[in-house]
Amino acid sequence: MKSEISKILGSIFIIGIMLMGIDWVFGRVADHFFIGSRGSKVEYCMSGGVDADLVVLGSSRAHHHYDTKFITDSLHIQAFNAGFDGRGLTAHLCLLQAIYENATPRIVVLELLPDDLSGTLNNRVDLLKRYYRVNDEVRSVMDMVDNSNKLLTYFSLYRYNSELLKAVEEYMFPYTNADDGYAPLDAVYDENLAVTPQTLDDRVDPVALSCLEQIVELAEEHGTELVVAISPELFERVESSPVEEYCSIYGVPFIDNSALSEFRMHTEWFNDAWHMNRTGARYYTELFISQLQKLDLI
Numbered sequence: 001m002k003s004e005i006s007k008i009l010g011s012i013f014i015i016g017i018m019l020m021g022i023d024w025v026f027g028r029v030a031d032h033f034f035i036g037s038r039g040s041k042v043e044y045c046m047s048g049g050v051d052a053d054l055v056v057l058g059s060s061r062a063h064h065h066y067d068t069k070f071i072t073d074s075l076h077i078q079a080f081n082a083g084f085d086g087r088g089l090t091a092h093l094c095l096l097q098a099i100y101e102n103a104t105p106r107i108v109v110l111e112l113l114p115d116d117l118s119g120t121l122n123n124r125v126d127l128l129k130r131y132y133r134v135n136d137e138v139r140s141v142m143d144m145v146d147n148s149n150k151l152l153t154y155f156s157l158y159r160y161n162s163e164l165l166k167a168v169e170e171y172m173f174p175y176t177n178a179d180d181g182y183a184p185l186d187a188v189y190d191e192n193l194a195v196t197p198q199t200l201d202d203r204v205d206p207v208a209l210s211c212l213e214q215i216v217e218l219a220e221e222h223g224t225e226l227v228v229a230i231s232p233e234l235f236e237r238v239e240s241s242p243v244e245e246y247c248s249i250y251g252v253p254f255i256d257n258s259a260l261s262e263f264r265m266h267t268e269w270f271n272d273a274w275h276m277n278r279t280g281a282r283y284y285t286e287l288f289i290s291q292l293q294k295l296d297l298i
Contacts, residue, residue: 042127044175045082045095046135048102052080054298055099056181057092057215058111059121060085064275065231066109067285068180074289075298081181083111088121089211090141094128096215097137100222107297108219109288110228114241114258117212119205144207184278189234189270196273200239209246216250225297229255231284232263234273255291257284 044050054077056066062083071079082095092110099105122145131138219226228247237258247254263269269280276284292298 040175041082041177041181042084044177046098046128046131049177050080050082050099050105051078051103052105052180053077054079054107054109055096055105056081056083056109056111057096058083058109059087059113059116061113061231061233061275062109062111063181063183064185064271065111065281065284066182066288067184067281068182070282070285071289072180077106077298079180080177081179081183083181084127086121087124087127088119089116089208089215090122090125090145091127093211093214093218094125094131094135094138094141096218098135100218104222105224107225107227107292108215110215110226112228112230112243114230114237114243115201115203117205117208117242117246118201118203119208120201122205122207141211144210182281184281185271185275186278187271188277189267189272195234195236195264198235198237200237200241202239202242204242204246212246213250216252225253227253227255227292227295227297229288230258231288232260232276232280233258234264234267234270253295253297255288257287257291260287 054068054071054075056062056068056079060083063081063085064083066081066083068079068081071077082099084091084095089112096108125138125142125145128135128138129142132142133139216226218224228243230241230243235258241256244254244256257263263276263280263284266280269276269283271277271280289298
C-alpha cells in the first residue's frame with residue numbers, strides 16, 4: 001500500500017516538474033517574440049515606441065476624443081494618444097511609467113471619467129498581464145489591485161491565457177501608429193435623444209487615488225506639465241466629481257469640459273452618449289488646444 005502511494009506521489013511530482021519545465025520554456029519563447037515586438041499599441045507604448053512632446057492618457061474617451069494627428073500638424077510638435085478603451089488609473093500609471101523609461105514628454109494630458117476615482121476599473125490592468133514577470137512597475141500595480149493570484153501570475157501559461165492567438169496576430173501584423181494613437185469613431189448619435197441624467201459614483205478608492213498620486217509625482221519628477229481633463233458627454237450630473245477636488249489638492253490644472261453647451265447642442269457630433277465621433281473630436285481638439293494655450297502650456 002505504501003509503495004503504491006509512493007509511486008502515485010512520485011508520478012505527481014514528475015508531472016509537476018515537467019509542467020513547470022514546459023511553462024518555463026513556453027514563457028521564455030513567448031516573451032522573446034511578443035514582449036518588445038511593438039506588434040500592438042500596448043507593446044508600442046511599453047517598449048519605447050512613444051517619443052512625443054505631448055502624450056494623452058486615459059480610457060476610451062481619451063482614445064477617441066483627442067485627435068493627436070491634428071495636434072501634431074497644428075502645433076508642429078509630436079503628439080501621441082496612449083488612450084485605451086475600458087481602462088482605469090491602474091493601467092494609466094503603468095503606461096506612463098513605461099513611457100518615461102524612454103522619453104520625457106513636456107505635457108501629459110490625463111483624460112478621466114468623472115467617477116474614475118471610484119476604482120471600478122482597477123482590475124482592467126490585466127491588459128498588461130503578460131508583463132507581470134518582466135516589469136517591476138506592472139507587478140507592483142497588479143499586486144496592489146489584487147495579490148490573490150500572485151503565484152499564478154508567475155506562470156507563463158497563465159499570463160498568456162486567452163492572449164496567445166492575439167499575440168501571434170500582433171507579431172504577424174504589427175501596429176503601424178498611422179494616426180499617432182488616435183482612433184476616430186464614425187457613428188452619429190440620434191439627434192432626437194436628449195441629455196440624460198446620471199448619478200455619479202463619487203466614492204474614492206484608495207488604490208485609484210494612489211495611482212493618481214503616483215502619476216502626479218512622476219510628472220513632477222520628470223518636469224512634465226500634467227493636465228487632467230474631462231471631455232464632453234451627454235449626461236447631466238448633479239454631483240461634482242471628486243477628481244476636481246483632488247486636482248486642487250495636488251495643484252494640477254483641471255479642465256472640466258463635460259457639460260459644454262456648445263457640444264450638447266450638437267448631438268450629431270456624438271457617437272453615443274459617452275463618446276464623440278470624428279467630427280466632434282476635431283472640434284473638441286481645436287477647443288482643447290486653445291485651452292492649453294490659455295494655460296501657457298504650448
